Structures are given as structure tokens and as C-alpha cells.
Amino acid sequence: MPRRLMHLSDAAEAALRTALQQLRAELEVRTEFPAPVLAAAEAAVAAPRLPDEDATDLPFFTIDPPGSKDLDQAMYLERRPGGGFRVHYAIADVAAFVTPGDALDAEAHERVETLYFPDGKVPLHPPVISEGAASLLPDRTVPALLWQHDLDAHGEVTRAHVRRALVRSRARLDYAGVQQAVDAGTAEEPVALLRDIGALREAVEVARGGISLSLPDQEVTLEDGSFRLDYRAQLPVDGWNEQISLMTGMAAARIMLDSGTGILRTQPPAPNHEVTRLRLIAQDLGIDWPHHVSYAELIRRLDPQDRKHAAFLNEATGLLEKSVYTPFRDHRIPELTLHAAIAAPYTHCTAPLRRLVDRYAGELCVAACAGQDPPSWVLAALYGLPCDMARGRGNAVGRRSVDLAEAAVLMDRVGEVFDATVVNTDVEEKPSKPNEGTVHMAEPAVIGRVTAGSALVLGSRVRVTLKRADPSFSGRHKILFSLP
Template sequence: MRRRQMHMSREAQDALLKALQQLRAELKAPTEFPVHVLQAAEAAKAEVRLPDKDATHLPLFTIDPPTSKDLDQAMFLERRPGGGYRVHYAIADVAAFVKAGSPLDAEAHDRIETLYLPDLKVPLHPPSISEGPASLLPDQIVPALLWRHDLDADGNVIDSTVSRAKVRSRAKLNYQGVQQDIEAGTAEESVALLREIGTLREAVEAARGGVAVNLPDQEVTLKDGSFQVNYVAALPVEGWNEQISLMTGMAAARIMLDSGTGILRTQKEQTDPQVVQRVHAIAKCLDIDWKPGVPYAALVNSLDPADHRHMAFLSEAIAMLLKAEYTVFRDHHIPKHTAHAAIAAPYTYCTAPLRRLIDRYTGELCVAACAGQAPPNWVLDALNCLPCDMARGKGKVADRRAVDLVEAAVLKNRVGEVFGGVVINTDAEDGRPKEGTVHLAEPAVMGRITSGAELDLGASVQAELTRADPLFAGRNKLLFRSV
């Protein structure tokens, strides 16, 4: 699932400066790297060795937001003789710079992942590396893990392999420009093939029962003293680009399963009939027509995240139905459950090592397996601890807290007003039947609600806004009372 991004205007950032600083303090998000880590980064840059394999002839390109500098992925797409496609997909080789046991490694294990906050990002690695010689920026020769996927004419993967290589990206493209060029018919063939391959992969995803949700970005502005939030739908090219990453994550999972050692991102489908019934009830509350017999994946794929009712359903239902975890296996002791329910296949993270800790390890496991070698000891030594390490990541919490902050800012001048809403969740199962979540029709926000009587799922309520404070410590910056 593509991550929803929040963009905040400079005026909005300035007005919310104190709240944003408090958010970083609550998350204990470091804004600087220790001096010894920065020194280690400089030493690593000087000591890095390029791989012997030379793939600099491939005219790779990246597609990212215009201001991005930490570029994890670059690609080159071509047709295969006789039919089908070949995808060359370069992933930043972070292990070439970050050695096990080094200060850079220790710092990465503290940070776990890059945090994206409304006014800045807190990077996993020092920018001198992640936005420099480890990044797939154009016109520089860098080490990479180079994947090669062969696809048939229908977009099915028939072979995947990965090895170390030195590469050179030729162009730094952005989503809007690529979308415009493809639609205008002016994109070069390799770029134009992204639509062809991406569309085929989306069809393959739908056929296997995968869930595809491209959440809209949020744009926060300040106008005449009031905060406003607009939603910007994802471009089709963002979905096509995501398909290349998903394809690689599935290929990596298969390679690790075949080799007998690895770590998967697994997700079991919810089978508790009470929870399933509850999710159906939430859909009904939000006037979403979920016909009998329609699978959850098919319903989700039919929804429009730009519709506030659909967004509310996705936010609640995904959290209730699909809970992911990390599953480690070694020495061919393959676990009983290996699939990721939303993807409908075995899957692992491996395409964003500049921004996520685990990807450095899964990349190494795949390179070793494809070379017919045993995994490095430093990978095996860390393998069992990675699930606990990743559980300490704060990315999802940061995203949720940022939304809470913005919604409180939007309503901060309207405390005491009464809004019409629908109860889309209650805490009855946790012994708090008088507390839950309310979804407002206008403005389209969700917040905590309390009541003097028990709340009923799906009930229409009049909700008095009792708190809208971006500076309130903790989660409940936005609070309603049923009247």
C-alpha cells in the first residue's frame, strides 16, 4: 500500500511550529546525528568499494517526488525478444556503507526507519550517505543490488535474480512529469513501458485477490486564519511504480523460501466472525454497499480513497481485519503461514534500505541465495532480533499523530459546536462501551467520542466538540461528547 504523504505550507508550519516541536518530542525523534556517527559516515564514504560487475550501461531512471534526494530505486524496462518484458531494478546498496557493528549500524538500529513529519523528515541514515554516494542520484556511479525480472506477455514473473553491481542512473524523474509524458505519448520507451507493465501487474494482483489502496496525499494550508486540508488523489503512475516494488518484494520472499532462510512480512486474514460482522457493520454505517459474497479485497479495490466515507472505512477496517507481523525462518524450517493477506502472496520488504532497517538484511539474504552462497554471519546473527527491532519503528504512529494534530488545528476555533456524525467504532469489547470513534460528515474527520450512555455501532449522533487542541499531549487532541 502506498503511504499517504502530508504536505504543509510554510504558513501552516509556522503557525503550528510549537505543536510540531511537541510532536517530535512525544515521538522522541532525534533531529541530529551524534558526532561520532557523522564521522563514521565520512569514513564509510572513503572506504566503500564498488562491485566488480559493471551495469553502468543500463540507462536507469528514478521516479520520486521532485525534492527527494534519498533515492532507493532506479529502473530500466525493456521488451524481451520473442515476447514479454525484462525489468532491471536497482536498489541502493546500503550495506556497502553501513557495516555490522559500526556506529552507523548501531544508530540505524536505534532509529529503525525514516520518520516523515509534516515539516521535516528524520532520516534513518546520515544524509551525507543517504542523500549522497548511497543514493541513486543521476550521473554518479554507485554500488547497488541489481534485480532482473523476466515477465511473460501477461505480466507474470517467470524468473527473478539479484546480484551486486555498479550502476549509474541517467535521469531523476518525478511522478507528475512522467504521467504527463506517458499521456502525451512523448515518454521514451522504457518510461512508457511502466504503464504497460504496471497495468498488467495490477491485473495479476486483482486475479490473485490482492488489495490495492493508493491513499490520497493531504495538503494543509492556512487561509484567513483558518487551517484547511485538501486531498490530492494519487496519480496512476504511482500505482504502476508501486507494482514494480511489490513484484520485487514477492520475488525476494520466494527466493528466501527456496533457500530456506529469511524473514517475511506476513499477514493473516481475520476469521473471527464477530470482527468480520463488525467490519460489515462499519461499511453499512458509512453507506458503503458491501454485497453478500463480495470478498473484502474486491470491495477495497472498488473504493475511492478520495471519498471521505471510503477513507473512514479503510482506516478502520484495515486496522481491524489485517494485522501484519514479521516471520523469521532458518535452515529450511518453513513456517506454516507464509502469505501476506493483503498482497495475497508471500512478501517481504526489500526495496527501501535507505529508509527502512530490515531491507538491508533481506537484500543480503537474496544476493547470497542467488549466488548459491550461505548468508553472511552478520545477517544470521541479527535475524531473530529483527521482528522486535522493527516493532519499535515509529512511522505509523508518526503518521497518525500528524493527522490528529492537523484535524485538531482545523477545528480549534469551533469548540462548543455540535456536529452530526456516525459512530463507526466502539470500545465495548475493551470494557468501555461509552467510548468510541465518531466520523463527521462535514468536515470529514474522525475523533474520539464519549457518551453518558452506551454507544451503538452505526448510531447517528450529535457530537459536541469539547477539545480541539494541537498542543494536547498524547493522542486525543480531538474529542467529542454525545449530546
């Protein structure tokens, strides 16, 4: 789907800024760090716990959105003599700066994760750590958890190991720049190998039955003082980069399971009745879904630029149940170890600057690879981590920020008629309300609720009238369309 930018008027920007301030207050977001936490951060930066191993000879690089400073991951990719590949993957070592039980640690357990608002982020750790001493910014020597993945010529992992080391990134790259360089054939080999390894890992994902939805994301950004609302379609490099992270999360899960202590990200398989429901929707939309074709395979065949496919993909996002954190220790392996969408055991371990649980997962893997017992402070917190992470508000902030931006974009256009596609109907959950659902607009980049005078048809092209667009509306739907 092409990317479309929507600039907000002065009035809309003012309404959005006010609404975002209200959202922070409503979610009780701690925007400032207490003085003792800031003092602890300064002290930690002055005296970090540094590893003995020096791996600064490896020319790491990072790939992140332009302007990012909290860089969790850096990589260096190379071919192995005799065939295959080696992936060196450095993860920020937050534990080098945070002492268990200190003010920094307590504050991180309160915040749980970094929150990204359109007009700025609320970080998990003070910026002197998250955007400074612990971040894998270029031309700085920093402590890291250094993963080494050995892959065969088909992209299968033959060995994975992690230890502490000092690393030094040489370049801070962004997704668009890497994509352009790879497509043009001008990327240096360690960067160009990301395409080769990423493509192989994507093929491995297909073979194991992993699910990858390709709907574009709605984003709200603040650039040069102006808010923008747009759809961001994923570039191939996004997928290649994600495969490195997924590979590491799967390797970490396997290390934890083998060691007998860990915390997994688990997700049960889709219930049979949900698969049946999706098959009926595919039939209604005219999408061919042979019985021998899996759900994961079908998803990969669909084109999100086709409105009927987009409607199906929108429905498909609800097929799988919510994933949860599942801790275990002393070889008491949980009954469910699989993450259904990934089709393998998996854990979060690659974003410790932005997510609390990753610091603990990293520590468990380092200890296991060194043949040591897990640190006592990790074991003490292990079974409380799912409750901690359940308090995270990142998803709510993302969705509600987009809701606010959508309403601000349209607040001066009530009464206008727009082209849209029906991407969801309430008939499955509310049989008595077949005339309520959701519509997707290409321009402006808005998804909104609609009520109609007759039953809505999933995937149909419609013309809707805007009845409400109010960023300050306290009800569930800030935007409401109608269809005669």
C-alpha cells in the same frame, strides 16, 4: 477525492512547531548523529566497497516526491524479444558503506527507520550516505543491488534474480510529472511501459486475491515556510510504481524460502468474526456484498468519494491483523509464510536507505542468487531484527503529526459548526457507547472524535460542533466534536 490544501495561521504554525518539538522529545528521537557516526560515514563514503559489474549503460530513472534526495529505487523497463517485459530494478546498496558492527551499523540499529515529520525528516543514516553517496540520484555512478525481473505477456514473473552492480540514473522524475506525460502520450517508452506493466501486475494482484485500499492519505507538509494539511488521493502511477516494489518483495520472499533462510513480512488471514462484522456493516450501509464476492474484490469496486463507501473503507482497514517480521534459517520454514493483504509470501527489501531490515533482506537474496551461504553478520542479527523493527516509530510519528496539524488548523474555530460524515462508531467494541465514534470532514481535511446525544449512524451526513482543538492537549483526542 479532490485534493484540498489548508494553510495554517501564524498562531497555528507556532503552536504546531512547538508541539512537534515536544513530540520529538516525548518519542526520544535522536535528531543529531554522534561525532563518531559522522566520522565513520565520511570514511565509508571515501572508501566504499564497489562491485565488479558495470551496468551503467542502462538508463535508469527514479520516481519520487519532488525534492526527495534519499532515493532507494531506480528502474529501467523494456520489452523482451518475442513478447513480455524485462524490469531492471536497482536498490541502493547500503552495505557498500556500512560495515557490520561499526558505529554506522550500531546507530542504524538504534534508529531502525527514517522518521518523517512535517518540518523535516530524521534519517536512518547520515545524509552524506542517505542523500549522497548511496542515493540513486541522477548522473552519479553508485553501487546497487540490481534486480532483473522477466515477465511474460500477462505480467507474470517467469524469472527473478539479483546481483551487485554499478548503476547510473539518468533522470529524477516525480509522480505528477510521470502521470501527465503518460496521459498525454509524451512519455518515453521505458517510462510509458510503467503503465503497461503496472496495469498487468494489478490484474495479477486481483487474480491472486490481493487487497488494495484506496482511501486518500492525510498529509502534513511544510512548503515555503508554511504548513499545509491536505488529503492526497493516489494517482494511477502511484499504484503502478508500487507494483514494481511489491513484485520485488514477493520475488525476494520466494528466493528466501527456496534457499531456506530469510525474514518475511507475514500477516494472518482475517478472523471469520471480523468478516462477519464487516458484512453486517455493509448491509447497514446499503452496500451490496454477494456471498460469492471476496472481500478483496468488493474493496476494488468501492468509490472513496461516496460517503457510505468511505465509511465502509474506513472500517475495512481494521479487518486484517498487524503484519510482523518472521525470520527463519536452515530450512526451518515458519508455519505462516503468507502476507494476507498481498496474498503471497512477501518481504521488505526495496527501501534500505529508510528501513533497517531491507539491508539484511537484500544481502540474503544476493547470496542465494550467487549460490553462496548467507553472510555470518546477517545470520547473527537475523532473529533480533523483529525486535529491532518493533521499536520503529514511523507510524506513530505520521499519525500524531497529522493529529497535531488537525488541532492547529481548528484551534481558532472552537464553537463553529461543520459538515461531516460518520466513518466509525464505537458500538462494536463498546456496545454501551453507541453515541461515540469518528467523523470525516472534507474541508478542512480533518478526521476527529465525536460524541452525540443519540446513537450514531455509520455513513450518515451530520453537522457537528467543534468543542476542542488543542495541539498541546495531553489526552488521547486533541480534537473533539459534538452532535446534539
